[in-house]
Amino acid sequence: MVRKTFQVLAGLLLLISMSACSVLPGTGPSSESVENYATAGVRSTTALPYALVDVSADTIGFLSQPNVVSFKGSFKDRRPKPQQVIGVGDVLNISIFEAAPGGLFTPGQSAGARPGNFVDLPPQAVDQRGNISVPYAGEVPAAGRTVPEVQQAVVARLRNRAIEPQVVVSLNQQHSSVVSVLGDVNTPGVFALNSVGEKLLALIARAGGPKYEAIESYVTLQRDGKKVKVLLSRIVHDPSENIFVRPNDVIFLTREAPTFTALGALNQNVFGYNSELTFDVETLTLAQAIGKAGGLNDQQSDPAEVFVFRYEDRPLLQKLGVDTNRFVYDRIPTIYHVNLRDPAGMLLASGFQIRSKDVMYVANARVVDYYKLLTLINNTANTTSNVSNAAINVNAATKTRW
Incomplete structure (x- = not known):
């Protein structure tokens, strides 16, 4: 009788598992449904090529710079002021x-x-x-x-x-020597340049100033078909970035708070916090980013396996000693590795600059996988024991009834 009851329960469990896809709740279609109902598509098993760089004493000098994009480096014309000329319409x-x-x-x-x-x-x-x-x-x-x-x-x-x-x-x-200031400013418009020349911050001030904090505002300067975007707080703190404006320049302010994504064995992920975090400062180091994410989880993380994912420009990787001839595009997927088990790793993390849209990932310790396996085995054994106890109880109830 016990054997029969167990077989009935096992059959019920099998039927339930077979129909689980349509019975159990979900947030959308399953992966099988997406694949089976596709009319056409492109499937590929080709791996994305990427560069792996260890953050060390040899590379930290290049990686400690907060941002290589700048106005003073992109626009070579550094005259103290423009020579004002008359134009059509003046x-x-x-x-x-x-x-x-x-x-x-x-x-x-x-x-x-x-x-x-x-x-x-x-x-x-x-x-x-x-x-x-x-x-x-x-x-x-x-x-x-x-x-x-x-x-x-x-x-x-x-x-x-x-x-x-x-x-x-x-x-x-004056209608020819004008500059357009648009975007997230209080009074956008077209402004005529005065004869002594004006700088970026002066034009932004004439447009009523930015709507948001300098750390959340990017300034995009368009000149002669070229566009460069720099954080407003950097222009405020670095006078050399406050360059002179030229006629027909377009200044566009956008609100875009610098953020990074924190994934893996971090305390803020274990406790269910948001994985996308804002800088809240002009520059952010890897050590600060780990701190903002709650630090490494002591029961799950492997301090020797801390990674930062980003797309890097080819010239910088060449300076780091990477053979870039194996990559087709100039924006190369790059993974930086930091070993925090090494005491020097903490110092390197304090110098490594996080950039906006970086992904920081902390890998699990290898023992965590064994712990997961043991947990699965234990749960399976408990489920089998519960089914067996249920069968015994059904058998006892049947005997009592008859």
């Missing part, structure tokens, strides 16, 4: 002076004029051909010239007609 004020009355622009003595009289012309807009129109001088090229150069050009045209002419040109409205 509006100019022009005043013409003559040394004596009775000239082209001043009446004679009989009209009550005095030496040194002048005339103000109506504001002159630079047309699409880059010219302005001046009476008795005709069309004078202005686009691409500085204000003194336009003054000299008008004087040269009037020298043989007016009496010792002198010309004063000033900028009435």
Whole structure:
């Protein structure tokens, strides 16, 4: 009877396990369903090639730099200020002076004029051909010239007609030497550059300042088809990054707090915290990142197996001594390894700079796998024992009833 009851229970368990896919709760389709119902696809067993670099005394010098991307390194033009030139659409004020009355622009003595009289012309807009129109001088090229150069050009045209002419040109409205400041600023818009030159932070201030904290704001500068993105807090703390702005630059601010992902045998993962963490500071070291993740889990982690995953540029890996000829693309998948069982590993971790979007992973100790296996065996034995006890109880109840 016990054997029969056990066989019945075993059969029920088998039926339940066979229908578990459709009975048990879930959050979506199973992997088998995804594979079986696919109409077409590409399957591959090719492994992704990557570089493995040990963080050591030989490599830490290159890895201790927080960020190699900078404005001062990307834009080589480092003049103290731009030379302001007139462009199409600009509006100019022009005043013409003559040394004596009775000239082209001043009446004679009989009209009550005095030496040194002048005339103000109506504001002159630079047309699409880059010219302005001046009476008795005709069309004078202005686009691409500085204000003194336009003054000299008008004087040269009037020298043989007016009496010792002198010309004063000033900028009435500026439409060509402008900069656009967009994105997460309080008052975005298009701003005209002043004649003394302006720097990045000055333009951001004119746009009302950033909406968010400097540590959460990135500044993207677009110039001549080139784009470079730098953290705003770095521009604030490093004056050399606060470069001069050029006409037609586009400054775009975006909110993007630097974050990294912490996976593996860390206390914050064991206790169920979020695995994506923010920097909260301008620069973050690996040691600080481990601390923000709650530290290594004492019962699970292997301190000798700490890894950082990122995509690295080819030139940096070449400096580290990696044979990059085996990789096709310039952005190479890279894994950095740190051994924290070595006392020097703590010092290396204190110098290694984490970058935004890095993945930090701490591997399990090998003994954890054996512990998992023993736990599985113990749970299986308990389940078998429970089934056996249930069969005995059913058998006893049947005998009692009959």
